[in-house]
Each structure stands twice: as C-alpha cells, then as structure tokens.
Amino acid sequence: MLDRPVADPATAPAKSAWTGFVRFLHITPRAFLPMRSVPTVTLMAGKGIEGDRYMIGREEGFYSHKPEEGRQVTLFELETLVALKRDARIELGPAEHRRNVTVEGVPLNHLVDRRFWLGETLLEATRLSIPCRHIEEITGKAIFDPLINRSGLNCRILKGGVVKVGDVVRNDT
Amino acid sequence: MTAPPITTVKTVVDAIEHGGPGIKVFTLVDPDRWELPPFKPGAHIDLHLPGGLVRTYSLCNDPGDGTRYVIAVKREAGGRGGSMALHDKIVTGDVIGVSLPRGGFDADENIRRYVFVAGGIGVTPYLSIAAYLSRIGHPDFTVHAVARDRMPLECLLAPLIEQERIVLHRTSKTGRPDIGALLGQAASGTAAGCCGPEGMILDFERATADWPGDRVHVERFVAPRLAVDPGARPYTIALARSGAELPVRAGQSMLAALQEFGIAVPTSCCGGICGACKVGWLEGRPVHRDRVLSPYERQRYLMVCVAGADSGRLVLDL
Numbered sequence: 001m002l003d004r005p006v007a008d009p010a011t012a013p014a015k016s017a018w019t020g021f022v023r024f025l026h027i028t029p030r031a032f033l034p035m036r037s038v039p040t041v042t043l044m045a046g047k048g049i050e051g052d053r054y055m056i057g058r059e060e061g062f063y064s065h066k067p068e069e070g071r072q073v074t075l076f077e078l079e080t081l082v083a084l085k086r087d088a089r090i091e092l093g094p095a096e097h098r099r100n101v102t103v104e105g106v107p108l109n110h111l112v113d114r115r116f117w118l119g120e121t122l123l124e125a126t127r128l129s130i131p132c133r134h135i136e137e138i139t140g141k142a143i144f145d146p147l148i149n150r151s152g153l154n155c156r157i158l159k160g161g162v163v164k165v166g167d168v169v170r171n172d173t
Numbered sequence: 174m175t176a177p178p179i180t181t182v183k184t185v186v187d188a189i190e191h192g193g194p195g196i197k198v199f200t201l202v203d204p205d206r207w208e209l210p211p212f213k214p215g216a217h218i219d220l221h222l223p224g225g226l227v228r229t230y231s232l233c234n235d236p237g238d239g240t241r242y243v244i245a246v247k248r249e250a251g252g253r254g255g256s257m258a259l260h261d262k263i264v265t266g267d268v269i270g271v272s273l274p275r276g277g278f279d280a281d282e283n284i285r286r287y288v289f290v291a292g293g294i295g296v297t298p299y300l301s302i303a304a305y306l307s308r309i310g311h312p313d314f315t316v317h318a319v320a321r322d323r324m325p326l327e328c329l330l331a332p333l334i335e336q337e338r339i340v341l342h343r344t345s346k347t348g349r350p351d352i353g354a355l356l357g358q359a360a361s362g363t364a365a366g367c368c369g370p371e372g373m374i375l376d377f378e379r380a381t382a383d384w385p386g387d388r389v390h391v392e393r394f395v396a397p398r399l400a401v402d403p404g405a406r407p408y409t410i411a412l413a414r415s416g417a418e419l420p421v422r423a424g425q426s427m428l429a430a431l432q433e434f435g436i437a438v439p440t441s442c443c444g445g446i447c448g449a450c451k452v453g454w455l456e457g458r459p460v461h462r463d464r465v466l467s468p469y470e471r472q473r474y475l476m477v478c479v480a481g482a483d484s485g486r487l488v489l490d491l
Contacts, residue, residue, distance in 0.1 A: 031179040032273060034208045034239075065178045137273065138210065 020106030020169040022119065023078050024094040027052040031062040032138065035095045043121045045160035048072040049100055062134050069156060070126025074099040075118075076152040077108050088146040096139050099129065099152045106169045108153040115158065119167030122159035129154055181221050181270030182210060184242065189265055192245050193325040196294065197260055198233075201242040201269060208239045213277025214305035215298040215366075215392075218242060219439075219449060220255070221270040223262060227440065228255030229447045231297040231368075231392070232274065233329060235304035242271065245326055247294040272439075275448050276465075278302050278366075278390070280309070285362035287314035290352055290377055292369020294325050298392055299368065303333050314338060317355045319369065321345050353380035359388070368392035393446055393464070408482040412436070412491045413455055427477040427487075436491060438477055445479035452476075453490030458483040 026035035030053050041049050048055035054064065054071055063071075076099035084090045094102040101118065111125040131147035184201035192198040203209055212218075217231045234243035248260040263269070287306065289299045299316045306314045316333065318324055319342040333339045342350045352373070356365050359381070365388065367377035374391055381389045405424040410431070412418070421430040428450060431438055440450045445463030451474050460483050463476035477489075 029205055029207055030183055030203070032182040032210055033203060034210060036208065060179065060183075062179055 018105060018107060018171070020103050022101060022163060022165055022167040022169060023104045024102035025163065025165055026095055026098075026100055026102070028098075029053055029058075030060045031064075035098055037095060040162050040164045041100065042162050043073060043118075043157045043160045045157050046072070047157070047160075052100060068126075068154070070124075071154045072157045073101065073118075073123065073155050074129055074152055075101045075103055075106070075108055075155065076129075077106065077150065078102050078104040080147070080150045080152075083150070084143065084146055088143075090141055090143055090146060092139070092141060092143060096135070096141070097147075097152065098135055098138070101163070103169050109150065111153060115172040117168075117170050117172060119163040119169075120159075120161040121157060121163055122172060123155040124158050126154050126156055128152070181272060184209070184269050184271050186263060186265050186267045186269060187241070189263070190328070192329070193323065193327060195248045196245055196325050197248070198243060198245045198326070198329070199259065199263070201244070201271065202240060204268075206240055209242060210273050211239065212236050212242075212274030213279065214302040216274040216277030216301070217298070217447065218244070218274050219272035219447070220244075220259070221272075222255060222258045224254075224258065226253075226255050226258055227449070228253075228259075229449070231301070233297040233300035233326075235301065235308060236277075237305070237308055242274075245294060245297050245300075245329070247325070272449070278305075280305075281364070283362060284364045284388075285313060286360075286364075287311070288356055288363065288365050289314075289316045290319065290355060290365070290367045290369065290373065291316060292319045292373040293321075295368035295370070295373075295392065296326060296330070297368070299366070300326070300329050300333070302366075303338055307333070307336060307338065315340060317342060317350065319344060319350060319373070352376045356380055359384040364388045364390070366390040366392070391464075405481070408484065409486045410482075411456075411486060411488045413488050414491055421482070427475075427480055427482075431477060431491075438491075440478055443478045445476050448476070450477045455488040455490055457487035459487060 025038050025041045027038060027041060027049055028035045029051060043049055053061035076097045081092055084092050112127060115122060115124045129152035131144045131151045133144060136144055185204050186199055187202040188200040190198040212232055214236050217229050219227050219229050221227050230244040232242055233245055234241055246256050246259045249256045291299050296318045303316050316339045318339055322343055322345045324341055330339055365381055367374055407423045408421050410419050410421055419430055419434045421427055438450050446465055448465045453473055454475050459475045460481040461471050461475060462479040466474055
C-alpha cells in the first residue's frame with residue numbers, strides 16, 4: 001500500500017534532522033581480496049571509485065557479471081557493526097562487510113531514492129544492499145541472517161570528488 | 174557482453190624455484206601485489222589449472238606473509254596430471270585462479286607441545302605451521318621430517334633447522350623411525366600431526382589411537398580408495414531448491430550422479446579430504462565417509478564426492 005513516503009520528501013521537516021560522518025573507507029581491486037583501509041577515495045561521477053573492483057569499466061568484482069549502474073559506491077552503518085556484536089555476538093570489522101564507506105549517524109535505510117552529500121561528493125541512493133553468502137564464505141562468519149535489512153546502501157555518484165575519513169555526510173537540502 | 178562470474182582468486186606466478194629433486198616451489202601473488210585472502214597455518218588451496226584440472230596443495234609459507242601463497246609441488250609422472258601440468262606448462266607470469274584457503278590449524282593456548290611427523294614432500298603444511306609457531310614464540314614444537322636420503326625442500330627447511338625445530342630422519346641411513354617413540358606419551362597439552370605416505374599415516378594412527386581425537390590431525394597426499402560396498406543400494410537425491418529428483422545407482426557416487434544431471438559442484442580431491450564439495454543436506458540419512466567434517470558439521474553438511482545414503486531418499490540443499 002505504501003509505495004511512497006506519506007510525507008512529501010521535499011517538505012518533510014525531518015529531512016535534515018541528521019548529520020553523519022565518514023568513519024572508514026575501503027577498496028579492493030578484485031573479487032575475494034581483502035578490503036584495504038584508505039584515508040581517502042576518489043569518486044568518479046557516473047562510474048565508481050578509483051581502484052575499486054566495481055568501478056564501471058573495471059568489472060572485477062564478485063558480482064560484476066551482474067552489471068548494475070547504481071552500484072558505483074556502497075555504504076554501511078557503523079551502528080550495524082555495534083549491533084552485530086551486541087545482538088548476535090559477532091565481531092565484524094569495517095574491512096569485513098565489503099562496502100566502501102562506513103558511516104556513523106546516517107540512517108541509510110531511509111535514503112533510498114534520495115540524494116545526499118558524502119563530503120564534497122553528491123550521491124543518489126539506488127537500493128538497499130542485501131547480505132550475501134559470499135561475505136560469509138570470505139569471513140567465515142555467519143552474518144547473512146543478522147544483516148538482513150541492514151546490509152548497507154548502493155549509490156550512484158552524481159558529483160565526483162575526493163572523500164576523506166572524517167568527512168560530513170548530510171542530506172541534499 | 175556480460176562477463177562470466179568470477180569464482181576464483183586471481184593470482185600470478187611470481188617465481189618458480191627449485192625445491193630439490195623433482196620439486197618446484199611456486200610463489201603466487203596478486204597481479205597488483207594486493208594482500209591475498211588470509212589463511213591459517215597449514216591451510217591448503219585449490220589451483221585451477223589448464224585443461225580444467227583442479228588440484229589441492231598445502232600452503233607452506235607463514236600466514237603472516239599476507240601477499241604470497243607458496244606451494245611446493247613434486248612432479249608425479251604417475252599422478253592425475255596436476256603436478257605435471259604445473260611442472261611442464263606453468264611459467265612465471267602465468268595467471269592461475271585459486272580457491273579461498275581452507276582448513277589449517279587453530280592456535281590453542283592449552284597446547285604446550287606440538288609434535289609433527291612428515292614424510293617427504295608431506296613436510297609442506299608443517300613449514301607453514303612451524304613458521305607460525307616460531308613467529309609467535311611457541312616454546313615447544315618439533316617437526317620430524319622423514320625422507321629416504323636427500324630431504325626435499327632443504328632451502329625452505331634451513332631456517333627451521335637452524336632453530337633446531339626440525340629433526341631430519343634419513344631412512345637410508347637409520348631406517349624408518351619408530352613413530353610412537355617420536356611422539357612420546359599422550360599427555361594433556363600435547364598435539365600431534367602427520368602428513369606423508371599412507372604407510373606412515375597408518376603407523377601414526379596406530380601410535381595415537383589412544384590420544385584424544387581433537388589432539389591428533391592427519392593430512393593425506395591422496396584420498397584413500399573407498400572400499401567397494403557389496404551391499405550398496407540405489408537411492409534418490411532430491412534437490413530442495415529446484416525440486417528436481419535424480420537417481421543414484423548402486424555404487425555410484427553422489428557427485429557422479431549430480432554431474433550426470435548437469436549439476437555443477439566444486440570438487441577437487443574427490444576423496445573426502447579437501448572439503449571443496451561440501452553441500453548441505455536437509456532430510457534423509459546420509460552416510461558420511463569423508464575425513465574432513467566434524468560431527469557437528471555432519472549434522473548439516475556432507476561431502477558429495479564420498480557420501481552415500483542410508484535412506485531411499487536424501488534431500489540436498491541444492
């Protein structure tokens with residue numbers, strides 16, 4: 001029944017009620033390889049992250065055989081890692097969830113179809129990420145079920161730039 | 174055109190070195206020298222070789238060495254072709270897909286003494302384990318390396334010989350060692366492992382028959398042949414995800430039946446020791462013949478290369 005927000009997103013007062021931060025940045029050049037923590041990443045509008053396996057044209061990710069224009073950069077909530085430890089007693093590090101950007105204070109599940117700023121870059125959220133057995137295979141941790149509905153966010157890059165750890169994340173008002 | 178799925182870790186052969194008579198040591202790295210997926214001491218990987226061959230080899234470097242996979246391969250002219258492909262066809266710079274590392278050794282702070290017995294090229298997993306134990310400063314571990322005359326992989330053994338962690342036994346001079354005497358008495362806080370030819374493993378298993386099962390570990394070169402079961406009966410496999418049902422003939426392996434039906438299951442050793450073909454089972458009574466699953470895992474998984482069924486119908490999570 002609810003196929004769109006009850007309130008008009010353009011006028012809803014809660015729209016800018018959050019401000020978050022970039023806590024970790026990770027990339028990897030190929031499927032299966034460990035994610036490497038980096039202090040900055042360069043986002044290319046319409047393409048992806050320089051050096052990452054899902055950069056459009058590179059196609060070296062585990063899911064690259066399923067092309068997705070809206071998977072140029074992926075985000076994950078730091079709060080989910082805390083919840084996994086608290087609720088499921090699973091220690092999952094920010095390098096292990098295999099999304100690129102770990103943010104704190106950003107309600108990712110609320111941002112599908114919205115635009116928001118990640119530092120100086122502008123993103124548009126395309127869909128929620130879904131958990132996958134591939135991450136269980138790599139980490140050896142049973143995180144599939146606990147990550148259902150909180151596995152992060154897929155985004156396309158509308159305005160590129162350099163994103164740094166510590167950058168502010170905010171709505172596009 | 175859509176690219177095919179990526180199912181292996183892409184590596185490049187960075188170096189091929191002589192490891193003794195008939196042995197080559199291959200160093201595999203990421204094309205960009207990125208970190209490779211981590212591994213436990215004594216873990217193994219599958220190499221996906223030209224011609225569709227998939228072969229399993231122990232990693233013999235320290236797991237702390239995060240950017241290299243090092244394997245030592247003895248050329249076996251009478252083998253199944255994997256070692257010959259590596260020796261005769263693979264050159265530096267070739268790309269080889271490998272599996273994620275599997276198996277290996279979990280450090281246990283309650284183990285005060287480790288003793289390992291290795292026959293010939295079977296020393297490879299203990300090179301990795303010994304390098305790890307040495308790095309963490311474990312005070313008491315010994316690898317007994319047994320060979321007819323010249324010890325394989327002397328170049329890799331040298332640092333451990335210097336540390337007096339490896340005892341060499343040359344059977345041409347001293348005869349076959351008494352494995353029970355090498356191991357000593359079973360004691361709490363002692364763990365033992367063996368990798369070598371079947372005769373050595375049988376001696377080891379006899380010597381450790383009274384040891385606690387979780388303190389003993391065996392690695393085999395090749396899967397032991399399954400005894401033919403004269404009472405084998407046909408049964409049916411049901412595939413839970415597709416709803417398909419397929420017959421397994423009396424004496425036929427579950428893997429062969431799946432492959433006849435066009436179901437691709439990753440395989441390597443085909444003898445129940447490598448762990449590549451683990452599949453979940455949901456209903457029925459499987460007969461486990463593998464050497465890799467724990468009792469707990471057997472409640473949910475089986476190895477299709479060797480498992481059978483003690484019920485007329487077995488439902489797999491495929």
